[in-house]
Amino acid sequence: MAENIFSWLDERLGLTSIYDTILDRKVPKVNWWFTLGSASLFLGVLQGITGMLLSVYYVPTPDHAYDSITYIMTGVQFGWLIRGIHHWGASLLILTAFIHLLRVFFYGAYKYPREFTWLTGVILLISALGMGFTGYLLPWNQRSYWATTVGTEIAGTVPLFGDFILRVLRGGTDLSALTLSRFFSLHIWIIPAVVIATVSIHLYLVIRLGISNIPKEED
């Protein structure tokens, strides 16, 4: 029965060939450093899932942001767990992504024909930092308020356009409700959209080009 359903679907969707292409593709003999891309992907998906769950209760307004997070931590069952995973996962993701970058750099895996994969990786790293920066404001506590004050002030030191960038980031001259809602929008809609598109290209290229060998002495 299950086999009949599977073969019916397989015939129409080509599941076996997807499996063969993605999971049964040939890879060179590699080491544990090569797992960090998958680790980053896993953490990214985990951030997505826990983030969706947090949005069930979180409210991005100065009136309610702090109280809604207090409610998640104390009033909702397992709220501490979901927020804890999102909090620690964020730091861990930056760590795995950065070590992944170092692995690619020191093994020279960014060279032809994988320059574009590297490029999309850079976009992903910047996006991840952007997620960290925007997410940091959302609890709307003293630390996040002043961190964002300082962070946007740093962006404001750019020559000529600095003041304009600062005002665009804050949605005005001051850190306000407008800052909180635009950071929230960036955090849950705009940057994730960029990340999903870029991860798709990144993974497509990994599968299309295969992964590079560990360089040998003569390379």
Place this chain on the structure above:
Amino acid sequence: MGSKYQSPNLDRKSFVKIVTAALGSIMAAIVGLPVIQYFISPALNIKAGDEWISLGSLENFPLDIPTLFNFTLTRVNGWERSSHSYGAFVLRKPGETIVFSDVCTHLSCRVGWDPDNLEFYCPCHAAFFDKNGEVISGPPPRPMDRYETKLEGDQLFIHLREG
């Protein structure tokens, strides 16, 4: 692999499959159940309201005309404290006092009293009730709900029960 180690019922591949599926299910449950609990926990937090509300002196209510009495109670939902308004129609008759809830028995809109036609009406789906709360026409499945009442001296109380 020697054939003497081979089980006649289960080859190694099937064994690994079964163990993987079993362990996977346990792990999925460990991760999934807290998520379900997280999502539904406010729904499990049932607030049991049980209190007597004073409507003041019975003499304040006119005889034989349903009169609306509004009151508000504070409720805490999540992190928000908000006031919830209630309406009760007091119908004072000689020797008997009926207090109706103004919540329509159809789909919980609020009913009003039409003094010209002497009937309750619900504007949402054209429901009509007579003075005693019986359905005249429209979709309601049952007559208007009544509050339990008591008199202490000439003070009228209704019993508000929720949850």
